[in-house]
Amino acid sequence: xxxxxxxxxxxxxxxxxxxxxxxxxxxxxxxxxxxxxxxxxxxxxxxxxxxxxxxxxxxxxxxxxxxxxxxxxxxxxxxxxxxxxxxxxxxxxxxxxxxxxxxxxxxxxxxxxxxxxxxxxxxxxxxxxxxxxxxxxxxxxxxxxxxxxxxxxxxxxxxxxxxxxxxxxxxxxxxxxxxxxxxxxxxxxxxxxxxxxxxxxxxxxxxxxxxxxxxxxxxxxxxxxxxxxxxxxxxxxxxxxxxxxxxxxxxxxxxxxxxxxxxxxxxxxxxxxxxxxxxxxxxxxxxxxxxxxxxxxxxxxxxxxxxxxxxxxxxxxxxxxxxxxxxxxxxxxxxxxxxxxxxxxxxxxxxxxxxxxxxxxxxxxxxxxxxxxxxxxxxxxxxxxxxxxxxxxxxxxxxxxxxxxxxxxxxxxxxxxxxxxxxxxxxxxxxxxxxxxxxxxxxxxxxxxxxxxxxxxxxxxx
Numbered sequence: 001x002x003x004x005x006x007x008x009x010x011x012x013x014x015x016x017x018x019x020x021x022x023x024x025x026x027x028x029x030x031x032x033x034x035x036x037x038x039x040x041x042x043x044x045x046x047x048x049x050x051x052x053x054x055x056x057x058x059x060x061x062x063x064x065x066x067x068x069x070x071x072x073x074x075x076x077x078x079x080x081x082x083x084x085x086x087x088x089x090x091x092x093x094x095x096x097x098x099x100x101x102x103x104x105x106x107x108x109x110x111x112x113x114x115x116x117x118x119x120x121x122x123x124x125x126x127x128x129x130x131x132x133x134x135x136x137x138x139x140x141x142x143x144x145x146x147x148x149x150x151x152x153x154x155x156x157x158x159x160x161x162x163x164x165x166x167x168x169x170x171x172x173x174x175x176x177x178x179x180x181x182x183x184x185x186x187x188x189x190x191x192x193x194x195x196x197x198x199x200x201x202x203x204x205x206x207x208x209x210x211x212x213x214x215x216x217x218x219x220x221x222x223x224x225x226x227x228x229x230x231x232x233x234x235x236x237x238x239x240x241x242x243x244x245x246x247x248x249x250x251x252x253x254x255x256x257x258x259x260x261x262x263x264x265x266x267x268x269x270x271x272x273x274x275x276x277x278x279x280x281x282x283x284x285x286x287x288x289x290x291x292x293x294x295x296x297x298x299x300x301x302x303x304x305x306x307x308x309x310x311x312x313x314x315x316x317x318x319x320x321x322x323x324x325x326x327x328x329x330x331x332x333x334x335x336x337x338x339x340x341x342x343x344x345x346x347x348x349x350x351x352x353x354x355x356x357x358x359x360x361x362x363x364x365x366x367x368x369x370x371x372x373x374x375x376x377x378x379x380x381x382x383x384x385x386x387x388x389x390x391x392x393x394x395x396x397x398x399x400x401x402x403x404x405x406x407x408x409x410x411x412x413x414x415x416x417x418x419x420x421x422x423x424x425x426x427x428x429x430x431x432x433x434x435x436x437x438x439x440x441x442x443x444x445x446x447x448x449x450x451x452x453x454x455x456x457x458x459x460x461x462x
Contacts, residue, residue, distance in 0.1 A: 033075075033235035036100055041080050042072040045090050045099035048083045049182055050205050051260075052105040059370075063201075063260045064103035067122070068227075070252050071101075071243055085180060087154060091115050094230055101240075102228040106181070106199050109156040117231045120244040121224025122253055126200040127160050129216045130185065133269075136194050138216040145170050150193040152184055153177030157197055160220040182206055189213055201225075204264050208443050209450055211272040258406040264443070275309065275444060279451050282314040286327065289350040296351075297358035302452065304354050306444035307378060310437060311353075316346040328353025357381055364388075372405035375438055379412070382437040386426040391415055394424065409435055 036042060046052040046064050053062040065081065072079040082099045084090045090102050091112050107125065108118065129149075131138060136147040141164050151157050151173050165171045174193075176184065184196040185203070189210040197219060207213055229237050243249055283305060290308070294301035305314075311329035312318035319325045323332060326343035330353055335343050340352040361377040363385055368376060380388040391412055392402035400407035412431035414420040421428040 031235050032230075032233040033239055036236065037075065037077065041078040042068070042075065042101065043080050043082055043099040044068045044072075045082045045084055045093055045102045047085055047105055047180070049105065049180065049202075051201055052103060053081055053083065061371075063123075063256055064105050066256055067253065068101060068103055070249070071240070074243055075239070086177070087112055091228070094228065097230075100229065100233070100236060103225075104228070105201065105225065106154060107156040107223040107225065108228060109154065109159045112228075115231075116228035117233070117237050119227040119229065119237070119240045121226050122244065123201065123225040123257065124222050125225060126222050127157065127197050127219040128200050128203050129195060129197055129219060130188055130203060130213055131195050131216055132188055132191060133212045133214055135188075135191075135214075138195065140217055141168060141171075141219070144168070144195070147194055149173040149195050149197070150184065150187070151175055151197050152179055152181055154181075156223070160197070163220060185210060185213060201261070204261055208264065208272055209447055211269045211276070255404060255406040258409065262406075262409070262439070272443075272447070275447065276451070278309070278314060279448060286314060286316075286346060286350065289347045290354075293351045293354035297354050299354060299358055299361070300445075302448045303374070303441070303445050304350075304357065306441050306448055307357065307381065308350065308353070309444050310441050316349070317344060326353075330356070360385055368403045372403065375405040375442070376408060378438045378441055379408070379434045383429050383431075383434045384426070387415060387429040387431075387434075390424040390426050390429075391431065394420060405438075409438070 044053075044065065046062075046068075048054060049062075051063055053060065053065040055061075060081070065079075069079045082093060084093055087104065087106075087108070090104060093099050094102050094116065102116070108116070129138060129144070136143070138144065138147060144164070145168060149172070151161065153175055161171070161173055176187075179187070181196075181198040181202045182205075184193070185198060185206050187193045188196050189212060195216075200218075203213075203215060227240060229240065286308075287301075287305070290305045291301045293299075294304045308314060308327055312327045314327060316327040318327065318329060320329060324330060326349040327346055328343075328349045330338070330340065330343050330349060332343075334356060335341075335352065338352040338356055340348055343349050357377060360380040361374060364373050364376045364380070366373070376388060376392075383391075388408075391408055391414075394414065395404075395408050395411045396402040398411060400411065402408065412435050415424070415429040415431035
């Protein structure tokens with residue numbers, strides 16, 4: 001059970017010698033930050049997942065990647081990623097000079113933390129014991145004595161388990177070091193293992209994919225995510241510390257937290273379970289129409305399909321109390337503008353609604369980077385472009401960026417307050433509803449991405 005942990009500790013000890021040698025040699029090297037600047041790039045060691053780094057439709061993305069890219073921009077450097085999944089191997093790559101910063105997306109355990117220089121904390125996370133609905137009834141650490149626990153090879157996770165074992169000597173666990181935290185959640189979801197422990201940020205990112213998962217309780221104290229650097233790189237450490245202390249950096253972190261996590265709030269087990277079912281029993285009837293319409297208009301068909309689900313739950317006969325109709329819930333005026341004669345004809349409605357979304361996307365303008373531009377176009381589909389224009393102008397007046405979706409998202413609810421809307425050209429609008437609208441589409445879109453990926457249909461039960 002502990003063989004992998006012992007092996008990891010031996011590797012950490014071996015690396016300690018490397019650090020000591022590097023520290024001695026550093027005195028003979030020139031300024032480490034200047035060395036990094038001379039090569040023109042900052043090398044980020046990170047993991048390949050949604051919390052850290054992944055290839056999105058608009059290019060590289062991920063909370064950790066985008067935060068490190070902001071720091072690289074601050075230094076006028078390019079950023080390059082080195083993807084490493086194992087913590088000990090991350091530390092090894094750092095100390096061998098293969099990278100400059102580790103952004104692991106999880107706390108470092110004590111053995112690893114002793115080998116590196118840790119930067120300021122920037123995101124609170126908790127270790128959560130996760131199971132499946134209908135699985136073992138677990139309310140506290142004592143219950144783990146009766147139920148097998150399966151974990152990854154994270155040294156921070158081992159630290160927490162060792163702390164529990166001091167209180168519960170009979171506590172046992174099984175380690176699957178070849179699996180990531182995300183894969184452990186899938187194993188729990190498909191009932192291959194009963195329980196696991198993951199960080200709260202990982203659970204937040206993945207819970208929408210597996211709505212049957214439940215958080216039983218939190219283990220240990222709240223910890224912070226931190227970057228790790230080579231202890232000999234004193235100038236880099238100083239630059240990182242100074243950058244994190246800047247007000248603009250704290251604002252950027254808040255913006256990234258909003259972008260990556262805010263739309264995951266308001267988890268709805270019933271709705272997401274129903275949505276997953278309808279991916280297989282409703283979507284196939286209309287998928288070709290979504291694909292053709294999106295292709296004609298330069299859009300992602302899965303995004304259009306996700307928007308249509310938010311509008312009508314893929315019901316071509318849907319009618320709202322305000323008179324919008326059809327699978328894309330188009331108003332009578334918009335239908336007339338688009339040349340749509342019958343909003344209840346599925347193919348024509350999908351083509352028209354997709355064309356309208358593409359028009360809104362063009363109106364937002366290419367000065368807004370992706371994915372913010374697309375998210376604003378979605379908000380305009382819900383609110384109307386006039387209200388989107390109003391809220392972007394109001395966002396600028398309040399000293400925030402009108403080209404940032406997270407800033408616009410924060411200001412949208414003010415369209416319901418008399419103090420603000422009475423001064424706007426288009427007046428009152430249900431800004432809170434627009435926020436929820438875009439948030440839910442983002443969730444539906446990501447779930448659909450996963451369902452349509454290789455092996456996705458099998459994993460999702462299709």
